Each structure stands twice: as structure tokens, then as C-alpha cells.
Amino acid sequence: MGPRWKGKGAEVRAQADPMSEIVSRLKSSLIESNAHGLLSGCSVLLAVEADQSDLLNRACFGRLVVTAEKDKQWFQLSMEEAFYLCYTLKCLGIHGGDNCRKTSEELWKYMTDNKTTFPEFFKAYSHLRAKNWVVRSGSQYGVEFVAYRHHPSLVHSEYAVLVLTEGDGGKNGRLRVWSDVHCTVRLCGSVAKALLVLYINKCGHGDASPSCVTLYSVEERVVARWSPKDCREDVNGD
Amino acid sequence: MGPRWKGKGAEVRAQADPMSEIVSRLKSSLIESNAHGLLSGCSVLLAVEADQSDLLNRACFGRLVVTAEKDKQWFQLSMEEAFYLCYTLKCLGIHGGDNCRKTSEELWKYMTDNKTTFPEFFKAYSHLRAKNWVVRSGSQYGVEFVAYRHHPSLVHSEYAVLVLTEGDGGKNGRLRVWSDVHCTVRLCGSVAKALLVLYINKCGHGDASPSCVTLYSVEERVVARWSPKDCREDVNGD
Numbered sequence: 001m002g003p004r005w006k007g008k009g010a011e012v013r014a015q016a017d018p019m020s021e022i023v024s025r026l027k028s029s030l031i032e033s034n035a036h037g038l039l040s041g042c043s044v045l046l047a048v049e050a051d052q053s054d055l056l057n058r059a060c061f062g063r064l065v066v067t068a069e070k071d072k073q074w075f076q077l078s079m080e081e082a083f084y085l086c087y088t089l090k091c092l093g094i095h096g097g098d099n100c101r102k103t104s105e106e107l108w109k110y111m112t113d114n115k116t117t118f119p120e121f122f123k124a125y126s127h128l129r130a131k132n133w134v135v136r137s138g139s140q141y142g143v144e145f146v147a148y149r150h151h152p153s154l155v156h157s158e159y160a161v162l163v164l165t166e167g168d169g170g171k172n173g174r175l176r177v178w179s180d181v182h183c184t185v186r187l188c189g190s191v192a193k194a195l196l197v198l199y200i201n202k203c204g205h206g207d208a209s210p211s212c213v214t215l216y217s218v219e220e221r222v223v224a225r226w227s228p229k230d231c232r233e234d235v236n237g238d
Numbered sequence: 239m240g241p242r243w244k245g246k247g248a249e250v251r252a253q254a255d256p257m258s259e260i261v262s263r264l265k266s267s268l269i270e271s272n273a274h275g276l277l278s279g280c281s282v283l284l285a286v287e288a289d290q291s292d293l294l295n296r297a298c299f300g301r302l303v304v305t306a307e308k309d310k311q312w313f314q315l316s317m318e319e320a321f322y323l324c325y326t327l328k329c330l331g332i333h334g335g336d337n338c339r340k341t342s343e344e345l346w347k348y349m350t351d352n353k354t355t356f357p358e359f360f361k362a363y364s365h366l367r368a369k370n371w372v373v374r375s376g377s378q379y380g381v382e383f384v385a386y387r388h389h390p391s392l393v394h395s396e397y398a399v400l401v402l403t404e405g406d407g408g409k410n411g412r413l414r415v416w417s418d419v420h421c422t423v424r425l426c427g428s429v430a431k432a433l434l435v436l437y438i439n440k441c442g443h444g445d446a447s448p449s450c451v452t453l454y455s456v457e458e459r460v461v462a463r464w465s466p467k468d469c470r471e472d473v474n475g476d
Contacts, residue, residue, distance in 0.1 A: 142421020162417070174418055176411040179400070183380020183418075187425040 003149045004156040014150035019132045026055040027091040036093035044082035047072045060134045080125035108210040119207045120200040124163040159196040160188045166201040195223045241387045242394040252388035257370045264293040265329040274331035282320035284313045298372045318363035346448040357445045358438040362401040397434040398426045404439040433461045
């Protein structure tokens with residue numbers, strides 16, 4: 001299918017401003033300011049000033065929360081986003097309700113306790129982010145994530161991402177019957193995305209600590225409808 | 239949502255020609271001609287002459303198979319359609335490979351052996367047919383069936399139908415996670431159908447014989463997206 005850029009010049013602008021560099025700048029800025037977020041239910045809230053707000057927006061982490069505060073802007077990060085900034089990029093501290101910084105292990109326990117699919121979802125999220133895809137929630141398309149080649153203001157999302165795990169009896173429960181496959185592929189087609197299925201194989205490493213995640217393997221498969229009219233050789237010879 | 243009729247006059251034509259009467263005429267005609275179909279894999283093949291071909295088309299049973307034969311037309315019936323004509327309407331015999339007429343019990347065993355979901359799918363099919371809905375395969379929409387108020391030439395299908403069973407651990411495996419619900423509801427919305435979920439409760443009667451099916455109960459639920467802007471009272475007062 002390929003990327004669908006939004007208007008003329010979008011592709012050139014994206015190439016001139018690689019996502020990897022935007023994320024690098026965000027990382028440096030968060031480390032410099034010793035940034036820390038606050039655990040709040042299934043999200044992490046982060047207060048930043050204008051320059052970091054701009055970087056978070058450009059790197060597509062979290063969403064801006066409207067508040068009455070003038071000098072600070074609040075961002076709501078999903079658990080995957082927060083843990084990626086905290087554990088993978090090591091540029092964000094996260095505090096609990098007691099205002100003490102949580103260790104990676106404490107955060108891991110909190111997040112896996114609150115979301116049983118967190119280990120595989122986080123693996124999928126970080127797998128795509130490490131390849132410089134912009135990853136956002138896919139809930140409006142009935143999938144886990146959508147992946148963009150660059151900022152959503154420049155390009156439409158290219159992949160609808162489902163995360164499945166091998167060997168745990170299909171905790172996620174998707175694509176177990178053909179009708180679900182048909183439904184998902186048809187919906188993806190109607191919104192011009194390819195269905196990317198990430199199979200997470202835990203290779204027997206369990207969920208006990210965040211270091212397990214680095215040992216998981218990821219198999220990527222794009223699922224598409226086979227059209228019977230697709231033919232290897234052109235019968236008409238033209 | 240309501241029915242979407244195809245063009246002017248379609249609703250009037252449908253009302254003048256109730257589906258119940260078309261099916262009645264088909265039934266009488268098949269009984270009169272002592273019609274019988276032939277089991278062929280997961281379908282039943284039925285050879286008919288022009289007048290019955292017209293009635294099958296108008297009642298929406300099976301699909302016409304293109305053959306070289308001039309005087310006969312072949313229809314391919316799904317297992318649900320064939321068993322409904324055979325067992326419920328008692329107007330069709332079905333023969334096996336040995337050219338002997340199969341009993342209802344033999345057919346039931348054949349069909350449940352070839353499709354584990356046959357008991358609940360047949361219950362759903364016959365439940366809707368008995369209420370004079372036209373029921374066709376929903377595979378292109380990722381659901382079990384679609385239901386039409388009258389013939390598909392007069393009206394678009396109104397419901398996308400998923401069949402779920404209670405108390406067998408979700409053999410069908412649909413709508414077990416939110417992402418599947420989102421995906422299905424969004425797809426149904428985009429093709430202007432309501433999602434009708436038929437919950438089949440076997441009430442402990444098992445699958446041993448076709449008479450069990452009459453003892454199953456059916457609960458009907460329409461699943462729709464809740465739009466946060468839907469408000470019980472109009473804030474603007476207009």
C-alpha cells in the first residue's frame with residue numbers, strides 16, 4: 001500500500017526531519033530537566049514547559065490535557081509510552097502516589113497488575129518505536145496500535161497493528177476464527193491500512209521483570225485479503 | 239437505523255409480496271415435485287427447473303451454479319439453508335453419495351461433524367428465517383450472517399449477525415476482547431448495518447440430535463457504539 005502523505009511537500013519535510021532525531025532531542029531535553037511523571041490509574045501524567053510540550057507533540061508521545069494552568073502543560077502518557085520513556089530511553093522518572101520515584105521493577109509490577117496484556121503490548125510498542133515508527137492507540141480501528149511513518153500531521157497511519165502471543169492460549173483472543181480475520185482485514189482495507197500482526201513469543205521467559213521483555217522474539221506478518229483475480233501470469237498477454 | 243430500500247417503490251413492492259408467502263410457495267412447489275438435493279462437502283446441490291429456480295431466487299435460498307445444462311439449473315445450498323428446508327419446512331429430501339435419502343439424524347450428524355458450530359448457527363439461521371428475515375452469509379463483513387427485511391434486490395441488509403453461545407467457553411471466540419468489539423461495531427457502522435448478536439443458550443440440551451435445537455433459547459442484543467455527545471437533555475435548550 002505504501003505511505004499516504006498529507007499534501008504536497010509532506011514527504012520532503014518528513015525526510016528533512018527524521019523521527020529518530022526528534023526522539024533524540026526529546027530524550028536529551030527530558031534528561032536535562034530531570035523530568036518525572038506521576039502514575040495515575042492506567043496513565044502517567046507529565047507536566048512540561050512549552051519547549052518540551054513541542055517536542056512531545058512532534059515525537060507523538062502522550063496527549064495534551066486541557067487545564068487552567070498557564071505556564072505548564074500536562075501530558076497524559078499511556079502505560080506503554082511512559083514505560084518506553086522510563087525504561088527503554090531512560091529519560092523519564094515516574095513517581096507513585098507517595099511522590100517517591102518508582103524503580104523499573106515496581107513500575108513493571110504496577111503495569112502488569114493493571115493490564116494483563118502489558119508485557120506483550122509493551123514489547124510490540126517498543127519494537128516499532130525502536131524502528132522509528134510513530135505508534136498510537138488503534139482503539140478506534142479495533143486494533144491495539146496504529147503505526148505512522150512520521151508525524152500524523154504529515155502522513156496517514158500505514159499499519160493497523162494487532163498483538164498476539166504464542167503459547168499462552170491466546171490471552172488476547174483475536175483472529176481465532178475466520179469471521180474475525182475477515183472483519184479485521186475488511187475494516188483495515190476500508191481505512192487504507194495494512195493489517196500488521198505482531199506475534200510475540202516469550203520463549204519461556206515469563207513476565208516476572210522488565211528484563212524478560214528483551215528476550216521475547218517478535219514475528220511480523222502482514223495479513224491481506226487474497227483476491228481470486230490476482231494472477232501470476234497475465235492471461236491476456238498485455 | 240431502519241431499512242434502506244433500494245430506490246422508489248421498493249418498499250411498496252416488498253409489502254405487496256410478503257416473504258412469508260414466497261417461502262410458502264417455494265415449500266409447496268418443492269413438496270409437489272418431491273425435490274431432493276445431494277450432499278457435496280459442506281453444501282447441498284439441488285437441480286431444479288425454471289419455475290423453482292425463480293422461487294429459490296425470490297426466497298433467497300442458495301446460489302445459482304453456472305453449468306452447461308440447458309433444462310436444469312443447479313443451486314448450491316449452505317448447510318443451514320439445506321437443513322432448514324429439509325428439517326424445518328420439511329420440503330426437501332437430501333441424498334448422500336450412495337444416492338439414498340438421509341434421515342434428519344444422519345444429516346444432523348454429518349453437518350455437526352463437518353462444522354462444529356452448526357447447532358448454534360442453525361438455531362440462529364432458523365430463528366431469523368422463522369421471523370421472515372432473509373438470511374445470507376455475512377462472511378464478507380466478518381460476521382456469520384446478514385439479515386434483510388426482504389429480497390436483497392429491494393433492500394440493503396439491515397443487520398450483521400454474530401452468533402455466540404453461552405456456557406461452552408466461547409467456541410466461536412468472537413467479541414471476547416474490546417478491540418474485537420470496536421472492530422466489529424466500526425465495520426458494521428461503515429456499511430450501515432446494526433450489529434445483532436444472537437446469544438444461543440443450549441440450556442443443557444447438548445448437540446446430540448436436531449430436536450435439541452428447538453429447546454435452545456435465543457437472546458437478541460443489538461450492539462452499538464455509545465457516542466459521548468449523546469445527551470439525554472439538550473444543553474442548549476433548542
